[in-house]
Amino acid sequence: MARPNEEVEALLREYADLIAITGGDAFKQRAYERAARAIGGHPGDVSRLGTKELRDISGVGKSIADKVEEYLRTGHVAALEETRREIPGGVRELMSIPTLGPKKALALYRDLGIASVDELVSAVHEDRLGGLKGFGPKSRENILHGVELMRQAHGRILLGTAVGIAEDVVAGLREATGLKRCAYAGSVRRMRETIGDIDVLAAAPEEEAERIMAAFTGLPQAAEVVMSGRKKTSIRNARGLQLDLRVLPPDSWGAGMLYFTGSQAHNIRVREIAVRKGLKLSEYGLFEAKGGRKLAARTEEEVYRRLGLPWIAPALREDRGEVAAALNGELPELVTERDLRGDLHTHTDLTDGLASAAEMVAEAAARGYAYFAITDHAPELYMQQMTREKILAQREELRRLAERQGRRPRLLHGTELNIGPEGEVDWPGDFLAGFDLCVASVHSHFGLDRKAQTRRLIRACENPYVNIIGHPTTRKIGQRAPIDVDLEAVFAACARTGTAMEINAHPNRLDLKDEHILLARRQGVKFAIDSDAHTVGELGHTRYGVGTAQRGWLTKEDVINAWPLGRLRRFLRAPGRPGR
């Protein structure tokens, strides 16, 4: 499903870059970037849309719709091909080096014929950049350093890792400076699945800025100082991750958090509203365009309110229609971590977990869960050596634990079944009927074609004993691609059979991801936010699952483990399923 959207997005982004390099209209470039973002984030498959529906996507007009259709029909776009002949791909690649943008990339190509990162590195070493305007000794150094970074670090880090670093840096800064208002913003606050850099905000009067910047560059995480000023300082940690600190007057805290939380596209939307009202919004506050009187800045709520909007949760700020929804009073009341009443997918040392059932249950109780499911692996995952006897013994163990435990959490005995290539699962129905719930997941045959993957997942949904499809696309971020499957067809089957889709909260999975959730939700699918914990500590991963669910606009109504136990049990025994 996502593939055509991603392809079209990449295509439009490339065209936007080429417009920038060739010195084309900056507004035209932005129009292509905006359309690229809109199509990349569009929940449905764009290759299935007609001209009219395509143009209904905000930012897509006649010209871009024509190009998208041309691409989907023929596999290429004539206008893009033509520009590509003018500018070799390697020139665009130069822009991925920090400090090099379209103008400098073009200068390098036009004046020196440099059309790849390697050629650029050689040119610097051979000192051929000497005469080029805008390339002094410092920029040459920056280029070599940037290429080095690109080659070693390459790319983004997982949300879970980034949250840890961001929390450490905020705590370190607070301790070193006594700052009260200090927080991370940016994509970490929005809970994006991967993070490119970390933005930290501090509120302090002007005269304290220098002291705070010094504390920042003095943190143990600061392996390198990238730039330092009185208002903004950037460091890199030992692994090449950039952290930016902005210091703002305390009066500007809300406007600053709003601005630095982004996304950029969300900010543009909000500013457009400001402009239409004759106002100006910056990180310092909301001002009258004429006269410059400050109208709001102290809190995010205040700034939004003055623009006629309710507060918009960070996870929604991706320009996916949240501003329009806010204007119409149609923002969803998002599910929160506190809404979760239990976890429905966890493991113990009976299979590949590290903690005993008793330890897992104790932690679930400490988390305040009303119910808690243990779902160890089933026999088809051969390495786990599961048998009927072992899992029945576990059921007995849980019964004893429940007696000791009292009413909370109520223990549910489940299993994580393996979905075979034909959609079959490990045990027959009469044995499955003994479980409180069954999660079913793909653990093998990742390479089947789209038709076969789709068929096996739909069959799993149709199994009356399967309640939840675990990590539905089986992707591991940065490690394993998702299986090729028609998710829309699977979602339809889920909605029809009353099978929930899992939002696996492990930071290296986050599966389903936000865009899939948006799509599934519209088909009436229900979700389970599960930790898939294999250790006691991993039970805390649910926060990332909740963040992902929020990015998919889910309310507690959509999430079965935010429901009271009675309602959850009715869902697990829904009509069409044999009673048990």
Added chain:
DNA sequence: GCCGTTTTCGGCCCGACTGTTTTCAGTCG
């Protein structure tokens, strides 16, 4: 190139830092 309860033409977000340009362009977020 897109878009419209101010507009079908004339707008399109805004500010900080760096490097080298002696007054500001380019890049970044």
